[in-house]
Amino acid sequence: MKKTLLTAATLLALGLAAQANAHESHACADEACTLQALYGGSGDSGAGIATAATSFGTWGFDTAGMDTSVAPGTDFFAYASGTWAKNTGIPADMSSYGAFRALRDLSEVRVRALVEGYALGDPATGGDTARIAAVYQGFMDEATIEKLGAAPLQPVLERVREADSHLALARLMAARDTFNTTLFGLSVADDQRDPDHYTLYMSQSGLGLGDREMYLRENFAPQRERYVAYIAQLLELAGWNDPKANAEAVMAFETKVAEAHWTRAESRDRDRTYNPVPFERFDAYAPGFPWAEYFKAAGVDQGRLAVVRQSTAVPKMAKIFAGTDVATLQAWQAFHAVDGAAPLLSSRFANAHFEFRDKFMSGQLEQRERWKRAVALVEGSLGEAVGREYVKLYFPADSKAKMDELVSNVKAAMGARLDTLEWMSPATKAEAHAKLKGFGLKIGHPETWRDYSGLRIANGDVVGNVLRSKQFEWDYRRARLGKEVDKGEWGMTPQTVNAYYNSVKNEIVFPAAILQPPFFDPKADPAVNYGGIGGVIGHEIIHGFDDQGRKSDGAGVLRDWWTAEDAAKFEAQAAKLGAQYEAFEFPQLPGLHINGRTAMGENIGDLGGLTIALEAYRRSLGGKPAPVIDGFTGEQRLFLGWAQVWRTLWRDDALRQQLVNGTHSPGHIRAFAPLRNIDAWYDAFGIKEGDPLYIAPEDRVRIW
Structure with a gap:
């Protein structure tokens, strides 16, 4: 089929062919600024979305953002938004920008205004506002986080060191109060063949680069090389032995796992991804992995089965797990523990994470402001508690x-x-x-x-709050197994x-x-x-x-x-x-x-x-x-x-x-x-x- 080349106007808009022409701007930090950037004019400072909309063109469309020198049939993106694209820079703390991201900015500003109005108190007795304040202000206390350094990570790494057998590592993979990773992701959701009840699903997992293509395609060699260096960097920060050799071993292990993974296209096929396997059949279906202990450690052993999404991948990954030495599996878990915790730790960890995950992999020029990361942390832990107040306004x-x-x-x-x-x-x-x-x-x-009364949040315990939130969410999900939706x-x-x-x-x-x-x-x-x-x-x-x-x-x-x-x-x-x-x-x-x-x-x-x-x-x-x-x-x-x-x-x-x-x-x-x-x-x-x-x-x- 004929290939369609993007026009020069669209390439300019994308920041590909002439990215230097688009100035790098900084994101707004208050609602009036954000609304001005989004709608033009002076914006509003809290009158609600209907008032804010009045300055978005005169009839809801930004005609000033068009480039009518481009014919609609040549490049409709440039025709409709070419001038906007030429005059809009991607903020330095973002890797892409557009209508969705602009509204997300506005939502962040509004959530910030909410959570910064909550007083720090006793999270055990102060309700959701005290919990939110503890999560937000704990992360905003950069001086204390810097002083703690790697200390909050040590209990997590000690659990990895103590997992000195395949059985112990399988149990660790099932734990939710940790930053470790797993080969076999478990989730509880509506049963596709029995929509009135919840069931357990199992999906392939375990890749630090996200998708199998990143490991297997030749044109991603630079990403793989940098990833190995990043693994070694985090292992060294964690005080792990022989970080360079272990980084190479972790990469070799994940590459084998990637080869076993299904493609994203294959994983979309709902006919192929509904494969119920009773717990008692797992040892025969995918030998080499201690399934009974895994399900028990995950707290789902009261169930009867797991719906396996990538049916041929799971047996292959179980075999890879069994054939991999304990030291490599420990290094793999240690790296993912540090990688997961790094944004919550001192600057040497957070900066390393940013430099690879955001700057190198996605082109983001600057770390997001701390308050934005704090807002994301709150929403990840107590999202509906924030939402309850958001909709009132x-x-x-x-x-x-x-x-x-x-x-x-x-x-x-x-x-x-x-x-x-x-x-x-x-x-x-x-x-x-x-x-x-x-x-x-x-x-x-x-x-x-949502009722968050069972979530234990503590003032000043950033890492602990995140780990307890992860466990709280998993306990909420797994308790539903077999129950009505x-x-x-x-x-x-x-x-x-x-x-x-x-x-x-x-x-x-x-x-x-x-x-x-x-x-x-x-x-x-x-x-x-x-x-x-x-x-x-x-x-x-x-x-x-x-x-x-x-x-x-x-x-x-x-x-x-x-x-x-x-x-x-x-x-x-x-x-x-x-x-x-x-x-x-x-x-x-x-x-x-x-x-x-x-x-x-x-x-x-x-x-x-x-x-x-x-x-x-x-x-x-x-x-x-x-x-x-x-x-x-x-x-x-x-x-x-x-x-x-x-x-x-x-x-x-x-x-x-x-x-x-x-x-x-x-x-x-x-x-x-x-x-x-x-x-x-x-x-x-x-x-x-x-x-x-x-x-x-x-x-x-x-x-x-």
């Missing part, structure tokens, strides 16, 4: 009402699209309609909040700038923090809202019908409800879409492309989501013509609204990480790639044959 009631209306309209549009699909048989359509009808919806925040539970906090679809609950979820410009503005032009949050709503709905979400029915049960003919037609169109995305080239990163199979669900979500958002917008007009605003038609504004939410700038190293480790296509690609398959986009902007983004009608992908 920053989630207006009318936002939920208008979101309910938008979701209803987009859902109705999806139903209408189902009726018109020529490639789908009546039998499959009936099942699809039943699934759509059963979609649940959660907006803003949970109805019932909590249908009201949320997978994100209200202050998270994101949204998701849960296939087992068959629901879409929109936290409060994403329900603000540029995604959603109650005062904006409806077309922009349909292109922004409407496209996101559609995207999440389509996740229920993407290449993996389509495998669950309306009750959330993993089963095949498709006719064989319909499934074949779907897969053929999905393959065409994957090929389109794989054709994009990144000249600064030769040999790297979007993995069409890994990103398939997200790419289908974008195409289908925007398609039904457009349908919903048309239906919302009630047969009346859309107004023309500033010379833009309604459909033009919708497509511009979509492009605006995917404004993204990248550093080269961060983009490399996204292409290798991410399941989403890079944001700047998402701004225009799905539009190339939507006929209305061609009509709206006069895109013609010969334009770089043009795709012939017969080659356009049409799924939902």
Whole structure:
């Protein structure tokens, strides 16, 4: 298939071809500054998201950020956001920047204002605010952390030294009150074949570089070389014997594990990743590992089985574990313990972690300010306790009402699209309609909040607080094994700038923090809202019908409800879409492309989501013509609204990480790639044959 080169305008926007032209800026430290950076003008200092939105253009779109010297059919990202990209620098403490990150900045500023208002008291009697204050202020006490040095790490390392056998190391791998790693990750979640109950899942793990490709592909040799040096550096900081030789041994061990791992694309296949194995069968299924002791140490031995996700990888990794000497396994655990704890320790540990993990691997120029890291620590430990207060201040009631209306309209549009699909048989359509009808919806925040009263937090004990939080969370999860699913539970906090679809609950979820410009503005032009949050709503709905979400029915049960003919037609169109995305080239990163199979669900979500958002917008007009605003038609504004939410700038190293480790296509690609398959986009902007983004009608992908 023809390769699609990104234009010079887009390369400039990405910070790839001319990154030096984009100034390095520092992130804002207060809400007024953050809002000014996000919306322009003076911003507001706490009036809530509706007031903040008034300065984002005049009708919800930043026309000043466009570059109209670029034709829409040449580079739609540059047309919609080229001037913004040229005038916006990636903050020095970030590896990428865009609409999502800007809203995350705003959320951080607001959370900071909340938590810094909490007085330090006795966490045992002062409730959640005292717990939050202890976690936040403990991390902010840099002088004490510096004075302690490596002392908080020593008990963790002593546990590694005491684990002087394969059995003891297996038990250590199962522990949650530690920073160690494991080959076999355990989690408790809704059972895909019995959605009313929780079950235990097991997934491949154990790689410090994240993905098997980093160990096996030739073009990642620099990353591997630097990783070995980093392992040796941390082992030396920890006082571990012979750090250089042990670093080489750890790398050799992880490389063997990487060879056993499934690819990310393989690990997405829900048919292949549901493999229940009774506990009593594990010794025969994957010999060489003390399974009974592992499950007991993890506290899940009251269960009956584990659903193994990568079925052929687990036996191979058990064999690798059995064939690896104890000294190497101890060094592997020691390194991961230091790596996990380093951000919480003195500067020599924290700086080493930053230099490799953030600067070298992702291109981030500066360490994030301490208060931002402290906010992240609080949210990781007591996220819903913060969220409970956040929504009182920053989630207006009318936002939920208008979101309910938008979701209803987009859902109705999806139903209408189902009726018109020529490639789908009546039998499959009936099942699809039943699934759509059963979609649940959660907006803003949970109805019932998490109870953190059992979490022991202590003033001044940063490392201990994190370890106890990890254990508290695991105890909360594992206690649910075999019990009925909590249908009201949320997978994100209200202050998270994101949204998701849960296939087992068959629901879409929109936290409060994403329900603000540029995604959603109650005062904006409806077309922009349909292109922004409407496209996101559609995207999440389509996740229920993407290449993996389509495998669950309306009750959330993993089963095949498709006719064989319909499934074949779907897969053929999905393959065409994957090929389109794989054709994009990144000249600064030769040999790297979007993995069409890994990103398939997200790419289908974008195409289908925007398609039904457009349908919903048309239906919302009630047969009346859309107004023309500033010379833009309604459909033009919708497509511009979509492009605006995917404004993204990248550093080269961060983009490399996204292409290798991410399941989403890079944001700047998402701004225009799905539009190339939507006929209305061609009509709206006069895109013609010969334009770089043009795709012939017969080659356009049409799924939902």
